[in-house]
Amino acid sequence: MAEFLTDIETLRSRARLEMEKGPVTDAYGADLDRVLQVLNEALATELVCVLRYKRHYYTASGLYSEPVAAEFLEHAGEEQEHADKLAKRIVQLGGEPDFNPDTLTKRSHAQYDESLNLIDMIKEDLVAERVAIASYTEIAKWLGDGDPTTRRVFEDLLAQEEEHADDLRGLLERIPQDQGGL
Incomplete structure (x- = not known):
C-alpha cells in the first residue's frame, strides 16, 4: 500500500482550517489571483465568440448560407457552454465571474467581427478559434500541476476549439471563394 505524503x-486537521476557501487548500499550487484573472479573460473570450457566432448566424445569407449558419449556431451554443464552465470554475475558486459588457472586448483574446460576406465570416471565426487554441494551450501548460482541475477545464475547451477550427476549415474548402457573398 502506498504511503501518503x-x-x-x-x-x-488542515481540512477544518479555512473552510470558507472551499476547494482551495494548502495543496493548491498555482497563483490563485492570476488563475482567476486568466479564467475571466477566457470567459470574456468565450462570450465574445458567442456574440460573434450569433451575429454571423443571423446575418449569413446567400447560396451556401444555410449549412454555414447552422454551424455558426451550433458553435455559438458550444461557446456558451464553455463560458458557463469557466464561470462555474471561477466561483468554485472563490472568485467572481466578470460579465461586464463595458470591458468584454478589451479582456477577450478573440475579436468581435461584423463581416457580411460569408467567406469572411468563416475566416474570422477560424482566426478566433486559432487564437483560443493558442491561448488555451499556453494556459494549460502554464497551469501544469499547480491547478490540475482548471488545467483539465482548459484541455476540454481546447479539444472543442480544435474541432471548431477543423469544422470551419472544412467549410472554407467546400465553398467556392468567389461565392461568399451570394
Missing part, C-alpha cells in the same frame, strides 16, 4: 490526521 501527509498523514491522515494532519490532512483532516
Whole structure:
C-alpha cells in the first residue's frame, strides 16, 4: 500500500482550517489571483465568440448560407457552454465571474467581427478559434500541476476549439471563394 505524503490526521486537521476557501487548500499550487484573472479573460473570450457566432448566424445569407449558419449556431451554443464552465470554475475558486459588457472586448483574446460576406465570416471565426487554441494551450501548460482541475477545464475547451477550427476549415474548402457573398 502506498504511503501518503501527509498523514491522515494532519490532512483532516488542515481540512477544518479555512473552510470558507472551499476547494482551495494548502495543496493548491498555482497563483490563485492570476488563475482567476486568466479564467475571466477566457470567459470574456468565450462570450465574445458567442456574440460573434450569433451575429454571423443571423446575418449569413446567400447560396451556401444555410449549412454555414447552422454551424455558426451550433458553435455559438458550444461557446456558451464553455463560458458557463469557466464561470462555474471561477466561483468554485472563490472568485467572481466578470460579465461586464463595458470591458468584454478589451479582456477577450478573440475579436468581435461584423463581416457580411460569408467567406469572411468563416475566416474570422477560424482566426478566433486559432487564437483560443493558442491561448488555451499556453494556459494549460502554464497551469501544469499547480491547478490540475482548471488545467483539465482548459484541455476540454481546447479539444472543442480544435474541432471548431477543423469544422470551419472544412467549410472554407467546400465553398467556392468567389461565392461568399451570394
